[in-house]
Amino acid sequence: MKLKTTSKIYTSLILFFLYAPIAVLIFFSFNSSKSTGVFTGFSLKWYGELFKNADIIEALKRTLIVASLSSAFATIIGTAAAVGIDKMTKKWVKSATLTVTNVPLMNPDIVTGISMMLMFVFVGRMFGQKSILGFNTLLISHITFNIPYVILSVLPKLKQTDKHLSEAAQDLGCTPVAAFFKVVFPSILPGIVTGMMMAFTLSLDDFIISNFTTDTYQTLPIYIYSMTKKNVSPDINALSTIIFFTILFLLVLINVTQSRMESKTKKLDL
Template structure:
């Protein structure tokens, strides 16, 4: 009895969380333009997406920014984790505190502050400023995904590799990296997901190049259109799939 009641409550919460998204997915296959009539099943809205050059352009921006930012964030973040572990307690904890900043500041403050700086130093707001902003919010996720794995490794192995004649680069590549690889991959997946999904920071740091979230935002302001449902559905499913993979690696709880 008690278990049933509790199950019902959790079911209601899940219904609240997922029914709007479910409705959106259903409507993206609705042949009727109207939201309150089912006009039969269609892929038309998805086909229409491929005919809109602004959306294809935004898809390219979204994917390429995510790939470039993820690669750089993974390199910088993994290096940071390796270095922090060897640091003295004070500088290490200072650097970790600074790393929490982009994660705790509201996105709007991060976006606005980066925009101010880019404009002040006369960098035009576009593709590359978006990339730099994404690296900034992605890197701490890599750092916090790699650190726990690093703590499980034996730091004497690194010293041993150096004693046996490795250069520090070789020691990292041959001794540390293989051990922390699961954390590095999780961090890369996380930062890729964050990049694909970002709206606010991209919105403030790029004028000329728009990503998919920015296209959805400007479309939503004009009113709802079924092809935007289709676009949202695709983004939702891609991000969902990525998150399930990341969660399988046991990382969502650790980093959130």
């Protein structure tokens, strides 16, 4: 019993450590003065200022565009890749492909970002341009770091899928493609959805890689970077508060859809 109390106290302390900074951040976003240390009164003025700031709205729009496009592309390429990798018969080809897939996960983000930046700079110079960094290069880099997450969430679902189902469907007259969409696809769908949502969230959140692969096309994290470069100000707090609750909402959504889909597939199995 005594151990249980200690556990509870320890857990509370850790959670306090994790959430206190976020709580302070949210608290001071409602401050009426510019201070982020002394609360002088409740006000929504920093939120008002945020929505009046055209640059932030533009950055948000760009972030959403890049996140939607990159997660969509990464989901298509990644799912196809996972299906192919799962069926690979040569062991060395499979392990080589998986090793390459792991590179962006193992490499520090700063190196991943720099390596792509250097390639883009080289290609730009080849065409006599000063810089080709912008929307296209940003999108390419986001698709690249998103694909491994899609592959790694689809692969386990493929392993769980009964190989004979697809064969049975083909024996009953389905073409391989039809068999895939009728039989395999529904059972790996939860993995695809998880991968896509992860890709979307990671893309929304990315700063380190984007910092190197875009120039004039500013996303929200890059805008926040330039904001915090100047000084501490409550409008950053207000923006952070909105981001926090958006992410919270997305994560809950991911979890709910995941468990719903899992219970659905379980029901189908029965």
